[in-house]
Amino acid sequence: MESGQAILALGALAQDTRLDVFRRLVQHEPDGIAAGELARLVAVPQNTMSSHLAILLRAGLVTAERQSRSIIYRANLAAFQAVALFLLQDCCGGRAEICAPLIASLTPCCPPPKKKRAKEKADA
Amino acid sequence: MESGQAILALGALAQDTRLDVFRRLVQHEPDGIAAGELARLVAVPQNTMSSHLAILLRAGLVTAERQSRSIIYRANLAAFQAVALFLLQDCCGGRAEICAPLIASLTPCCPPPKKKRAKEKADA
DNA sequence: ACCGTATTTCCAGAATGATCGAAATAGTGA
DNA sequence: TCACTATTTCGATCATTCTGGAAATACGGT
Numbered sequence: 689m690e691s692g693q694a695i696l697a698l699g700a701l702a703q704d705t706r707l708d709v710f711r712r713l714v715q716h717e718p719d720g721i722a723a724g725e726l727a728r729l730v731a732v733p734q735n736t737m738s739s740h741l742a743i744l745l746r747a748g749l750v751t752a753e754r755q756s757r758s759i760i761y762r763a764n765l766a767a768f769q770a771v772a773l774f775l776l777q778d779c780c781g782g783r784a785e786i787c788a789p790l791i792a793s794l795t796p797c798c799p800p801p802k803k804k805r806a807k808e809k810a811d812a
Numbered sequence: 813m814e815s816g817q818a819i820l821a822l823g824a825l826a827q828d829t830r831l832d833v834f835r836r837l838v839q840h841e842p843d844g845i846a847a848g849e850l851a852r853l854v855a856v857p858q859n860t861m862s863s864h865l866a867i868l869l870r871a872g873l874v875t876a877e878r879q880s881r882s883i884i885y886r887a888n889l890a891a892f893q894a895v896a897l898f899l900l901q902d903c904c905g906g907r908a909e910i911c912a913p914l915i916a917s918l919t920p921c922c923p924p925p926k927k928k929r930a931k932e933k934a935d936a
Numbered sequence: 937a938c939c940g941t942a943t944t945t946c947c948a949g950a951a952t953g954a955t956c957g958a959a960a961t962a963g964t965g966a
Numbered sequence: 967t968c969a970c971t972a973t974t975t976c977g978a979t980c981a982t983t984c985t986g987g988a989a990a991t992a993c994g995g996t
Binding site: 691694695696698699701702703704707711714715717765768769772773775776777778780783785786787789790791793794795 | 892909917919
Binding site: 846847848851858859861862863865866878880881882883 | 971974
């Protein structure tokens with residue numbers, strides 16, 4: 689990921705409403721949320737929400753898909769991962785002392801990428 | 813970490829010059845860089861650099877320490893980790909599918925937090 | 937075709953941010 | 967004290983962002 693794209697994404701997330709929106713979109717992940725409902729949830733006018741969504745869209749953090757009358761917005765998890773990865777690798781720059789504790793803190797949140805998968809094979 | 817502080821930090825990093833500065837500060841980590849040298853490295857006037865540094869300072873991403881005539885700026889790695897962790901945990905929100913591939917991508921960058929004896933299992 | 941709903945675009949005002957010249961402040965050494 | 971260096975603060979300008987009212991566009995049902 690190039691720096692300009694990362695800056696765009698960071699700037700997109702560096703705003704109350706948009707961070708809130710993105711959070712909600714991640715939570716509703718495979719389904720997505722329509723623009724109007726998003727405006728209602730966050731309690732902002734539709735046009736204001738529309739411009740915020742346009743910024744998130746330009747940053748590549750969300751996708752939009754028309755579904756009959758509504759437009760469903762979904763979080764782009766891959767893009768989000770790319771931004772996080774850029775931030776860590778770029779600033780980490782080979783310095784393990786930054787990432788290592790982060791991995792440690794993150795692991796309890798998510799199942800660790802286990803390498804030992806011996807029992808499943810033996811089952812067959 | 814609270815959302816407002818994270819937004820401050822994300823906004824601080826969402827700018828060319830400041831991202832560049834932070835990168836350099838991380839690379840020069842324990843030593844830090846003086847404000848003037850930073851301005852020279854990034855090729856911006858001193859007062860412009862000063863305002864950027866003030867923003868990074870306010871966001872808690874760097875620390876400043878006067879050392880005789882110069883003021884040495886250092887990256888606050890703990891704060892950076894906190895921001896990254898916030899971003900991932902907050903948006904992850906219990907969704908492992910976001911963090912798991914990130915951990916996987918991050919691990920080759922940094923030595924995995926495990927014991928250095930990798931040959932053990934091969935002996936068995 | 938018409939109407940109602942969903943969303944965006946257009947426009948403008950207020951607020952914030954970026955940039956930098958010039959002046960002010962903090963420190964060092966003679 | 968004085969001169970010198972390093973950095974910040976002040977002030978001004980230009981660009982960008984946030985916000986929302988009003989109008990325009992897109993879609994589906996009748």
